[in-house]
Amino acid sequence: SFEGxxxxxxxxxxxTICDDQWDDRDAExxxxxxxxxxxxxxxxxxxxxxxxxxxxxxxxxxxxxxxxLDQCKKSDWGQQNCDHIEDAxxxxxxxxxxxxxxxxxxxxxxxxxAEGSVRLAGGRSPHEGxxxxxYxxxxxxxxxxxxxxxxxxxxxxxxxFR
Numbered sequence: 001s002f003e004g005x006x007x008x009x010x011x012x013x014x015x016t017i018c019d020d021q022w023d024d025r026d027a028e029x030x031x032x033x034x035x036x037x038x039x040x041x042x043x044x045x046x047x048x049x050x051x052x053x054x055x056x057x058x059x060x061x062x063x064x065x066x067x068x069l070d071q072c073k074k075s076d077w078g079q080q081n082c083d084h085i086e087d088a089x090x091x092x093x094x095x096x097x098x099x100x101x102x103x104x105x106x107x108x109x110x111x112x113x114a115e116g117s118v119r120l121a122g123g124r125s126p127h128e129g130x131x132x133x134x135y136x137x138x139x140x141x142x143x144x145x146x147x148x149x150x151x152x153x154x155x156x157x158x159x160x161f162r
Contacts, residue, residue, distance in 0.1 A: 002036055003091035005048040008056050008069065010077050016057030017069075018082035019044035025064035026072065031092035032069045037149060043089035050084035058082055118158050131155055 006017050019042075024127035027040035058080035115135055123129025132139045 036092035
């Protein structure tokens with residue numbers, strides 16, 4: 001699975017993390033530590049249900065570049081002021097992949113569609129969605145077999161995103 005409540009193992013016990021200061025940079029480190037790619041999202045307020053047992057970490061503040069939570073700024077192990085209603089969670093959703101950032105250039109003079117033109121369809125915003133390719137006068141979808149973040153980066157650049 002690529003999302004859920006975050007639990008850590010310390011001194012022979014599994015425990016949860018309090019969501020104080022919990023943000024997407026912390027989620028990025030958790031996803032990296034688990035070997036998951038995708039779009040890291042931090043979730044708070046026991047989004048995936050309340051844990052049981054000890055709350056082992058609080059005030060986690062990662063820069064996003066760390067290899068594990070242990071390298072992040074945080075409270076001492078076991079030092080916390082939380083209840084399980086504040087258990088932290090993450091989503092490392094591989095289906096959102098890289099996403100495209102910023103906005104494509106605007107042009108009043110749009111050229112005619114060329115073979116191999118791409119567009120995003122069905123997303124929640126203009127910078128995400130299903131990849132479609134223009135071929136032989138029609139739009140078609142792209143199979144995701146072997147699809148990687150590198151492919152997503154190429155599509156984003158082709159659309160004028162960074």
